Amino acid sequence: MKKLLLLLLSCITISALAQKKPSTSDREAPLPKYVSSKFAQLGQELPTPNVYRTGDGSPGPNYWQQKADYKIKATLDEAKNVITGSETITYYNNAPIPLRYLWIQLDQNRFAGDATAQKANPMKLTKSNGSVQRLFRWVSLTKDDYGYTISNVKDKSGKKLKYTINGTMMRLELPQPIKAKGGSFTFSLDWKNKIRERLKIGGRGGYEHFPKDGNNVYAIAQWFPRMCVYDDVNGWQNKQFLGRGEFALTFGDYEVALTVPADHIVGATGELQNAKKVLSSEQIKRWEKAKNAKNPVVIVTQKEAEAKEKTKSTQTKTWVFKAKNVRDFAFTSSRKLIWDAMGVNVGGKNVWAMSYYPKEANPLWGNYSTHIVAHTLKVYSKYTFDYPYPVAISVEASNGMEYPMICFNYGRPNAQGVTSARMRNGMFGVIIHEVGHNFFPMIVNSDERQWTWMDEGLNSFVQTLAEREIQSLSWAPDVYKKNGFPEGSRNPKNIIRYMRIDPKKMVPIMSNSESIPYFGPNAYSKPATALNILRNTIMGPELFDYAFREYSQKWMFKHPQPADFFRTMEDASGVDLDWFWRGWFYSTEPCDISLEGVKLFQVESDKNKTVASKMVFKPTFYTQDQIKNITAIVKRRGLTLNKGDKEAISPNSFFYQLDFKNKGGLLMPIIVKMQYKDGSQQNVKIPAEIWKKDPVKVSKVLMTKKEVVKFVVDPNGETADIDTKNNTFPRAEMSKSGFKKMKEKKGSQE
Incomplete structure (x- = not known):
């Protein structure tokens, strides 16, 4: 019946509604030479597939990546707030060419007074607290001696090596090239750096001082010289670290010995190797009990921590950790x-979920943090791959930053122990987000220095899925069980404010991490929203989830690029998405689809003529003679009208022509809600491909068996349409402003 009905509609349109082709004057601007350019394949925008990265988004048969193993010994000097360390690095060259030099990241040099990051940091002076704080940070960085002191750079035989430090990068010159495809080189170096009071000076790592008891909580990150990534796409990724573009890092195995004050508790990447030497016998018992506990077990109690705050040890202990295949x-x-x-339990394997926090974070953290860690591991594993590491840790450090197996988060009650809803929501969200970073980019190891969205955007998207499942958890606060977790900025409705910004003042998602004006929306919210729309509105969860898992599993413990993600999502789903990537990731246009007009057509009858004047949409009638002519044409083509066909061309059917205009430029599906006269309603989804032949204006005919009184485009806010005033037809009357109403009332009294 469907094909025959289309034939009937086509014949009716040709015979009764033949219209001239729109001229250029009918438009605001001429069509481009190729009206379907927005549907063109990405083509030259993506690199040519090769033996390293294939056309389906997979690692190629000759894919390779480097490896770097670390042995580190470091001492934390609490009195001076200095870390002193020595490390031995073994670098493995799996590239098809020999390497004449190595590049090493010195991230702490970003905080040196003469660093490019400080010199290039724009700043205005105002009376605001934010301005004063930034000024204080700038003065502190130029006054104090931050950054690395490097010494004793030598090979494994003890011979000194030549090196050059360029800002946050250090080039190590090799006595001879490292052989291709399996060569290695071992070297060592000593270093030290001053730890920053992070809440005053800024940065991702550092310490927080607690004046009431005179103690510090250290959250130490980017603290040792680390190897840069060398890959098939960029060669060395040695862009300077300016603060925003995070990290490109090489996988390897770590053995780290941390010497700290004897009464300190240490949490770190990897597994603790000498628990019996650093914990009390009672703490060991709790530790063993926690392994298989279904609810968090306190290993170090608040009472024990408070006692140590008052009696600071002058002795030291060394904690030893090992971690395999981390970056x-x-x-x-x-x-x-x-x-x-x-x-x-993740995929049949027992994984540690842990939390470390000062008493100032209780009772909030004791009640929820470790539960959130466990929940995050389960949900992310469901949508990507089973979490492969042995532990996942959440640390309360008034921060939000991620590293393999450990992350630093915020969330504290006020001085009276009361937690606001905003703080609780933020704490839940940041723990999910930062623990989720174990998957992107700690395992699916994208280049954060270049493409922030590949970790922040993808992670924020899965974060939304995890937040939506909180409502069903037994330990969740009652408010979440009743109302669900508050939707964040990844909801299409909540990205509209950003999408309304002048496109000329924005940059595409596909922009370097250091070159983004509105960093949060562009790198986090917009890509996450795009993926939400792709999953829920365009592809559907089944197709999307399969493709997303395929990408995640293909690139576990590897270095993906944007093209690998785009190609995998298309190849695994069978959906052509180049138009979607082009619109959301390569342009800054917003979605603004206007329903410009509606026309009603019906088959002529005495009955519907009498009620036509009462209809919201005044009909144009097809005559009975026209219907007879159409029926004759159908018969000559050897077709017959079945019952459904006859009903379709009866006077009881309504044919509505909807005229749309794409005012924003971003191509999206058109979702239309039809509100019927009898109070019922129905949604119709028109795929984005309707814009293929004309990306500016299109029309669509919808047939119904009931009279429609109102049409609404994007009724549930699925497409981030920035102007809903033009989404309804007939147009909703604008409510009069209070001033206008008052003026009219005054006029009537006069």
């Missing part, structure tokens, strides 16, 4: 830390 290492250390943990 980085971070740790926390303080005598203030409470520590709880539980086991969580």
Whole structure:
């Protein structure tokens, strides 16, 4: 019946509604030479597939990546707030060419007074607190001696090596090239750097000072010289670290010995190797109990932490950790830390979920943090791959930053122990987000220095899925069980404010991390919203989820590029998405689809003529003679009209022609809600491909068996349409302003 009905509509349109082709004057601007240019394949925008990265988004048969193993010994000097360390790095060259030099990241040099990041940092002076704080940070950085002191750079035989430091990068010159496809080189160096009071000076790592008890909580990150990535796409990724574009890092195995004050508790990337040497016998018992516990078990209690705050040890202990196949290492250390943990089953394997926090974060953290860690691991594993590491840690450090197996988060009650709804929502969200970074980019190891969206955007998208499942959890606060977790900026409705900005003042998502004016919306919210729309409105969860898992599993412990993501999503789903990537990721145009007009057509009858004057949409009638002519044409083509066909061309059917205009430029599906006269309603989704032949103006005919009184475009806010005033037809009357109403009332009294 569907094909025959289309034939009937086509014949009716040709015979009764033949219209001239729109001229250029009918438009605001001429069509481009190729009206379907927005549907063109990405083509030259993506690199040519090769033996390293294939056309389906997979690692190619000759894909390779480097490896770097670290052995580090470091000492935390609490009195001076200095870390002193020595490390030995073994670098493995799996590239098809030999390497004559190595590049090493010196991230702490970003905070040196003469660093490019400081010199290029724009700043205005005002009376605001924010301005004063930035001024204080700038003065502190130029006054104090931050950054690395590097010494004793030598090969494994003890011979000194020549090196050059360029800002946050250090080039190590090799005595001879490292052989291709399997060569290696071992070297060592000593270093030290001053730890920043992070809440005053800024940056991702540092310490927080607690004046009431005189102690610090250390959240130490980007603290040791680390190898840059060398890959098939960029060669060395040695862009300077300016602060915003985060990190490109090489996988490797770590063995780290951390010497700290004896009464400190340490949490770090990897597994603790000498628990019996650094914990009390009672803490060991709790630790063993926590392994298989279904709820968090406190290993270091608040009472124990408070006692140590008052009696600071002058002795030291060394904590030893090992981590395999990680791209980085971070740790926390303080005598203030409470520590709880539980086991969580992920893919049949028991994984540690842990939290470290000062008493100032209780009872909020003790009640929820470790539960959130466990929940995040389960949900992310469902949508990507089973979490492969042995532990996942959340540390309360008034921060929000991620590293392999450990992350630093915020969320504290006020001085009276009361937690606001905003703080609780933020704490839940940031823990999910930062723990989720274990998947992107700690395992799916994208280049953050270049493409922030590949980790922040993808992670924010999965974060939304995890937040939506909080409502069903037994330990969740009652308000979430009743109302669900508040939708964040990744909801299409909540990105509209950003999308309304002048496109000329924005940059595409596909922009370098250091070159984005509105960083948060562009790198986090917009790509996450795009993926939400792609999943829920365009592809559907089944197709999307399969393709997303395929991408995640293909690129576990590897270095993907944007093209690998785009190609995998298309190849695994069978959906051509080049128009979508082009619109959302390569342009700054917003979605603004206007329903410009509606025309009603019906088959002529005495009955519907009498009621036509009462209809919202005045009909144009097809005559019975026209219908007879159409029926004759159908018969000559050897077709017959079945019952459904006859009903379709009866006077009881309504044919509505909807005329749309794409005012924003971004191509999207058109979702239309039809509100019927009898009070019922129905939604119709028109795929974005309707814009293929004309990306500016299109029309669509919808047939109904009931009279429609109102049409609404994007009724549920699925497409981030920036102007809903033009989404309804008949147009909703604008409500009069209070001033206008008052003026009219005054006029009537006069």
